[in-house]
Amino acid sequence: MSPKYQPVIGLEVHAVLETRSKMFCDCPVVDSTHEQPNVAVCPVCAGMPGMLPVVNRSAVDYALRVALALNCEIHNTSIFARKSYFYPDLPKGFQISQYEQPLATKGWVMVETTEGEQRVGIRRVHMEEDTGKLTHVVKDGQRYSLVDLNRSGVPLLEIVTEPELHSVEAARNCAYTLRSILRYLGVNSGNLEKGLLRIEPNISNRPLGILEFATRVEIKNLNSFRSLERAVSYELARQEALVEKGGVVKQQTLGWDDTRGTTVPQRSKEYAEDYRYLPEPDLPPLVVDPAWVEATRAALPELPHAKRRRFIQDYGLSGYDAGVLVAERETAEFFEAVVMAAKVADAKQTANWITGNLFGLMNEAGTSVTDLLFGPADLAKLLDLVATGELNPAGARQVLAELFAKGGKPAQIVKKHGLKQVSDAKLLRNWVAKALDGNPEQVADYAAGNQPVFNWLFGQVMQTSKGKANPNRLRAELERQLAERSPEGGIR
Amino acid sequence: MSELHSLNVASALKGLRSGAFSSRELTAAYLQRIEQLNPRLNVFLYVAADSALKAATAADKKLSKSRKTKAKLPPLLGLPIAIKDVLTVAGIPATAGSRILEGFVPSYNATSVQRLLDAGAVILGKTNTDEFAMGSSTENSAYGVVRNPWDEERVPGGSSGGSAAAVAAGLAPVALGTDTGGSVRQPAALCGLTGLKTTYGRVSRYGLIAFGSSLDTVGILARSAQDAAILLNVMAGYDPLDATTLESKAPKVKLDGKATVKGLKIGVPKEYFIEGVQAEVAKGVREAIAHLEGLGAQVREISLPHTEYALPVYYIIAPAEASANLARFDGVRYGLRVEDQNLIDMFSRTRGQGFGPEVKRRLMIGTYALSAGYYDAYYGQAQKVRTLIRRDFEQAFEQVDLIAAPATPSTAFRIGAHTGNPLEMYLEDVFTLPASLAGVPGLSLPAGFDHQGLPLSLQLLGPHFSEERLLQVGHAYQQITDWHTMLPMDLLKA
Structure with a gap:
């Protein structure tokens, strides 16, 4: 970014x-990207005449968890309001939301950036209902739209941050942190692609040293964190270029075209700017008594930020490793379970194996910790075998691959494939001698000062041992024999 | 024995239990009378003859069986009843008196209807109403005006005019209405009936096609306080489908004849005897109050100082809520759809053709009142004044047990008398609106006739959830008067 401007970014997050x-009826919440249309619909969420909303207590409970996790002030009495506009995916002609007295306000969340930790303000957290979904089709030359109300009335939580994010990285990390918190709380699976989590940044650029905010735009329909980053970068650059040319940024809602990599003005959904908010007369004020709030607070799990801090402190992990491990609650819990079960292997080694080898396998397969075919105790056993020298790292990787692919017990896999590490001095001596006898040129090269040849020779012996040789002992034996054969008695 | 169609609920139930007549006979008698008189009165929008006879036959089986086994029977078993067409009955068209709902058949029963059905009632059909219950004469129905059985050139009142005329003309022994600003009490008054408006929150609104959600109540149009009590006992109480209902267990109203009027403090608000009230109407109310005094009530004048603001407050709050409630009628899912090139034009044409002029007027008032920049001045201010009106009642009920007042400024007026001037029509509800805004219950009681033979009425108002007392006083009054037993003679001869 140009040093002339400071990006000012806020996030509006909608989480199912x-x-x-659903929020106001008994209909089940279904995956509206997969389910047949209109299978989870009743007269209430279809907006039939005479139907009334009744608040789903469990949705309030979920919302409360999030509001507390975001350190918000909880309003013991909040008010639902009707937000009116006409659109075919909105069966009542209004959306029940919260307006003047939301569930919670004035919270904050800690966001990591390369420049350190930042406390980002949360302006408000409120509940509302989702709309249905339209599919536009053309059949026999006729253009028309189909309405699916499976999503109509699904509970949504809206989280609005203060416009306190000043870089693409900060915006992305804030969004990621919010997602992580929602997932920790078990209220949202964090799927952007399916629209279960919708992140809408509002973006402006202000000249450095100016306190006033410049005109902002909002970006909708971002279905990945990658597109969030791209869209914010694009928009900051577009606004800067526009202003530099003497242009004026227009306040508007934009969509993101992922293929072309540009923002595009959105076809306006609201034909009136005026939502004519009205306190919902069908619902009494929502009362969340202090006992409910306290019980919810007490039941909150350890959240990623606190967990990360603890991992650094208790396990001596690097900030980076700890961050990677706590990003998903399941991973963090898996990690801790392995550490608990391991008798010899330490936490740092465990972290390395999980973030390195195991993540590698999971990324390749596109799976997550919850899909693993083995438990934390199995990984602990494997790491113990490495730590005690019974298994070398190469063998351990082979065992891990098999655990990952088929499950099983590490000791049995080691036995089955004869992977137990060989530390027997006589055997090592013979293997090394054989390798050196068979490669006199390389031995000579080494003696002449070509050090990398050492590794090649090491590899030869390892191959002979089928990867089972204890690498430390092998290294020592190889060094010893090479020195013996060196005319100058070794070149160290 | 009087003819079947002139029975009240209490005696009809008695006859059914004793086997003096069957539910099928009773139902058939009403259906026959509907067939005969509905073309003249335009009371029913839909007559459910087949399902009614079927239900009556089923009820008869249970009735005859129980006469042998002495099994306990549902309280309304075999009783025919009419339902205002803003309450949904599953499988029966619901129009709310509007073209926009043409062809709409709900799949669900309103809770009030469901409870009547569970109690064994037989539904005769759906009665005419001002479109979306917006009106005081049924002249705003898209399906034509209802005739007042006492004088067919006059309106029956509204919006529950169809239900009132049905009971007055003997087309049903009792009917459900709804009261948002007077829509049960006013037509009851104009048709010589006992009309109960319930406390807001006492009877579920689930299945009531909403007009003003914070004001809408389900009410009863009956031939006596006792009949109203019988139906209220069946319908009242908490409903998990309506978050604004109260009382997990509604107390049953008992009318034991030993009325509790003695020592009762009755307040008469001076603001309800103003210029514009017909002299005969005021006189009728004074005479009825004198009767109550004769029963031992202590009558005193009180003041409800914010009464004059009820009309403007109501005509902001009710239309504002209506403007949101009626947004769902967009032609997308049910009812009328007028196709056009694009979405907005389809919405506009559907609503333009589907709604009548009074509904449009109120939707525009409501939309305006909620618009950005006007909200505080209109809706916000109206809510504040509504609180003052509610406080008027709270303070009054610290001094008195009940309030007695006229229900309407005039007796039934001629069809067309006010249609040219909406404000004149709005003034018809000036004495019923304050109680609606306060959410308190009210009861209209027949109190004689004017010189033209049109019914006069007394309105009693009580604190929240005081239906039992209201009905007890009404019952006591009906023990010493016989206005409520009178029926329009012309129609009796018909």
Whole structure:
């Protein structure tokens, strides 16, 4: 970014609260990207005449968890309001939301950036209902739209941050942190692609040294963190170029075209700017009594930020490793379970194996910790075998690959493939002698000062041992024999 | 024995239990009378003859069986009843008096209807109403005006005019109405009936096609306080489908004849005897109050100082809520759809053709009142004044047990008398609106006739959830008067 401007970014996040039933009726919450249209619909969420909303207590409970995790002030009495506009995916002609008295306000969240930790303000957290979904089709030359109300009335949580993010990285990390928190709380699976989590940044650029905010734009329909980053970068650059040319940024809602990599003005959904908010007369004020708040607070899990801090402190992990491990609650819990079960292997080694080899396998397969065919105790056993020298790293990787692919017990896999590390001095001596006898040129090269040849020779012996040789002992034996054969008695 | 169609609920139930007549006979008698008189009165929008006879036959089986086994029977078993067409009955068209709902058949029963059905009632059909219950004469129905059985050139009142006329003309022994600003009490008054508006929150609104959600209540149009009590006992109480209902267990109203009027403090608000009230109407109310005094009530004048603001407050709050409630009628999912080139034009044409002029007027008022920049001045201010009106009642009920007042400024007026001037029509509800804004219950009681033979009425108002007392006083009054037993003679001869 140009040093002339400071990016000012806020996030508006809509998270589906993945409760069993909808916000105001008994209909189940289904995956509206997969389910047949209009299978989870009743007269209430279809906006039939005479139907009334009734608040789903469990949605309030979910919302409360998030509000507390974001350190918000909880309003013991909040008010639902009707937000009116006409659109075919909105069956009642209004969306029940919260407006003047939301569930919670004035919170904050800690966000990591390369420049350190930043406390980002949360302006408000409120509940509302989702709309249905339109599919536009052309058939026999006729253009028309189909309405699917499976999503209509699904509980949504809206989280609005203060415009306190000043870089693409900060915006992305804030979004990621919020997602992580939602997942930790078990209220949202964090899927952007399916629209379960929708992140809408508002973006402006202000000249450095100016306190006032410049005109902002909002970007909708970002279905990945990658597109979030790209869209914010693009928009900051576009606004800067526009202003530099003497242009004026227009306040508007933009969409993101991922293929072309540009923002595009959105076809306006609201034909009136005026939502004519009205306190929802069908619902009494929502009362969340202090006992409910305290019980929810007490039941909150350890959140990623606190967990990360603890991992650094208790396990001596690097900030980076700790961050990677706590990003997903399941990974963090898996890590801790391995550490608990391991008798010899230490936490740092465990972290390395998980973030390195195991993540590699999971990325390749596109799976996550919850899909693993083995438990933390199995990985602990494997790492113990490495730590005690019974298994060398190469063998251990082979065992891990098999655990990952088929499951099983590490000791049995080691036995089955004869992977137990060989530390027997006589055997090592013979293998090394054989390798050196068979490669006199390389031995001579080494003696002449070509050090990398050492590794090649090491590899030869390892191959002979089928990877089972204890690498440290092998290294020592190889060094010893090479020195013996060196005219100058070794070149160290 | 009087003819079947002139029975009240209490005696009809008695006859059914004793076997004096069957539910099928009773139902058939009403259906026959509907067939005969509905073309003249335009009371029913839909007559459910087949399903009614079927239900009556089923009820008869249970009735005859129980006469042998002495099994306990549902309280309304075999009783025919009419339902205002803003309450949904599964499988029966619901129009709310509007073209925009043409062809709409709900799949669900309103809770009030469901409870009547569970109690064994037989539904005769759906009664005419002002479109979306917006009106005081049923002249705003898209399906034509209802005739007042006492004088067919006059309106029956509204919006529950169809239900009132049905009971007055003997087309049903009792009917459900709804009261948002007077829509049960006013037509009851104009048709010589006992009309109960319930406390807001006492009877579920689930299945009531909403007009003003914070004001809408389900009410009863009956021939006596006792009949109203019988139906209220069946319908009242908490409903998990309506978050604004109260009382997990509604107390049953008992009318034991030993009325509790003695020593009762009745307040008469001076603001309800103003210029514009017909002299005969005021006189009728004074005479009825004198009767209550005769029963031992202590009557005193009180003041409800914010009464004059009820009308403007109501005509902001109710239309504002209506403007949101009626947004769902967009032609997308049910009812009328007028196709056009694009979405907005389809919405506009559907709503333009589907709604009548009074509904449009109120939707525009409501939309305006909620618009950005106007909200505080209109809706916000109206809510504040509504609180003052509610406080008027709270303070009054610290001094008195009940309030007695006229229900309407005039007796039934001629069809067309006010249609040219909406404000004149709005003034018809000036004495019923304050109680609606306060959410308190009210009861209209027949109190004689004017010189033209049109019914006069007394309105009693009580604190929240005081239906039992209201009905007890009404019952006591009906023990010493016989206005409520009178029926329009012309129609009796018909």
